[in-house]
Amino acid sequence: MTGRVAGKKAFITGAAQGLGEAIARMLAREGATVALTDINLAGARDVAESIKAAGGVAFAYAQDVTDAARWPVVLEEARADMRGLNILVNNAGVAGAGSVETETLEGWRRVIDIDLDSVFLGCKFAMPVIRASGVPGSIVNISSIAGLIAAHNSAAYNAAKAGVWMLSKSVALHGARMTPQIRCNSVHPVFIDTPILDIFKQQVGAETALDKLSRQVPMGRIGEPDDVAWMVLYLASDEAKFVTGAEFKVDGGISAM
Numbered sequence: 001m002t003g004r005v006a007g008k009k010a011f012i013t014g015a016a017q018g019l020g021e022a023i024a025r026m027l028a029r030e031g032a033t034v035a036l037t038d039i040n041l042a043g044a045r046d047v048a049e050s051i052k053a054a055g056g057v058a059f060a061y062a063q064d065v066t067d068a069a070r071w072p073v074v075l076e077e078a079r080a081d082m083r084g085l086n087i088l089v090n091n092a093g094v095a096g097a098g099s100v101e102t103e104t105l106e107g108w109r110r111v112i113d114i115d116l117d118s119v120f121l122g123c124k125f126a127m128p129v130i131r132a133s134g135v136p137g138s139i140v141n142i143s144s145i146a147g148l149i150a151a152h153n154s155a156a157y158n159a160a161k162a163g164v165w166m167l168s169k170s171v172a173l174h175g176a177r178m179t180p181q182i183r184c185n186s187v188h189p190v191f192i193d194t195p196i197l198d199i200f201k202q203q204v205g206a207e208t209a210l211d212k213l214s215r216q217v218p219m220g221r222i223g224e225p226d227d228v229a230w231m232v233l234y235l236a237s238d239e240a241k242f243v244t245g246a247e248f249k250v251d252g253g254i255s256a257m
């Protein structure tokens, strides 16, 4: 088998569309067996079928990443189907808009639950499964550039994604003490053209939305899903075997300003 992650077994949350789909397709193309999970099982199944049609090995599972009891069950199902687990990509997430004054407590809790608590659960329950596979592993947590730079109307999302950033470092330090070792890094994309932008596109029109977002980015455009998938591929692969506890921006230069 050839490919940059040949022979590895990867579990990707939120893989029915957007970045999760691109990451699953990329890892599969580079030789990994992939387990796709999503709250949208039909969508995850469609992506898995299309990966299989292209010659890859893929499985799909229903998972709400906020459901703590479901995590060990779905990890065990995926481990059994794939015959091991080496890579976890905590990708599932939702956008959240609202200033500290307009955000409701309910809205705050929802974003923290889906975007941060789920990453804690994923790392917590996957680490023993990865370790039991007997070879070094890799966890990649999809944060956001919003975890490193704030916006006035993004209180919950900023807080959740900043939490993912620092949680990833704690997980990395814990994983460095294990045998076999488990690396953990966070990825911080700026705007990427996925369905997460649909609400904004509906509000102001697709062209205006893309224009407004692109103007904020020094490179003058928003990213494509594969821009993030290439980064995840590197971090998941053994090319990154000495890389852990670090943050990787895929942001067209916005955080350089």
Ligand SMILES: NC(=O)c1ccc[n+]([C@@H]2O[C@H](COP(=O)([O-])OP(=O)(O)OC[C@H]3O[C@@H](n4cnc5c(N)ncnc54)[C@H](O)[C@@H]3O)[C@@H](O)[C@H]2O)c1
Pocket: 013, 014, 015, 016, 017, 018, 019, 020, 037, 038, 039, 040, 043, 063, 064, 065, 066, 091, 092, 093, 094, 095, 114, 142, 143, 144, 145, 188, 189, 190, 191, 192, 193, 194, 195, 196, 197
């Ligand atoms: N697209 C961007 O501009 C951008 C930028 C920075 C960070 N991100 C982050 O990247 C990740 C993926 O975003 P995307 O752009 O692909 O979004 P998306 O909305 O296109 O896809 C998100 C996927 O997650 C799934 N999901 C949502 N809640 C879930 C839950 N509770 N349990 C399981 N699955 C759930 C959805 O069904 C969907 O398939 C998110 O964590 C997001 O915050 C995205």
